[in-house]
Amino acid sequence: VIHNVKNPISGISGFMSLISSRTAEPQTKEYCAIVSESVEQLDRANVDLIAFVHGKPPALELLPIDTRELVSAYIGKVTETYRHAGITVSSGDIPSCTIKAHRERLLKSFSYICTNAREAMPDGGTMKFSVEISGGFFCLSISDSGCGMPVFVCERAAEPMFSWGKGEAPGLGLAQASMIAAAHKGVLEIGSLYKNGTKVTIRIPISC
DSSP: OTGGGHHHHHHHHHHHHHHHHTOOOHHHHHHHHHHHHHHHHHHHHHHHHHHHHTTOOOOOOOEEEEHHHHHHHHHHHHHHHHHTTTEEEEEOOOOOOEEEEOHHHHHHHHHHHHHHHHHTOTTOEEEEEEEEEETTEEEEEEEEOSOOOOHHHHTTTTSTTOOSSSTTOOOOHHHHHHHHHHHTTOEEEEEEOTTSOEEEEEEEEBOO
16 A cells, blocks of 8 residues: 555656646746645655565665754744644753754654654643753653653553554554654653653764
């Protein structure tokens, strides 16, 4: 099924390029560019999912990235987004260092963690970002004031297809975040207390 998604993705991308090349209308070109970018993101997600199914971290081109710029921009984005859900986002000082990373995929891992945190706070709450440089690693922790997880759930939270208290949700978010961390030669750590929130930390080695 996953492989069958590739064909319509390629078709949409091709027709968007064709439409864009045959119109002189700026707004139409802009819309085509937006659709094309979204299709490219879907294609990359499909590639990641294939790698995920095979249990292998995706092969990524890792480039030097400043952590302060990366995290600050992301926090600014989620602060506005989650305000409407009654979630207050806070952060401390964000130290600057350089890591080798794939920006889009690393940001995606942040999103998986934040989505998990948001789902744990359906009535609102607080989400805190904290960053430290420790033992040669850039460490980003995202904490929430949600319902937390029992020990047995916390121990399996990053397992593919494991889900608890989410109805029919597939349970892929933290598992994919863990795989993205592994693709950066890093690790995902999860700590939680039932009814007392969760803290997820992603550790990425600092670039020498």
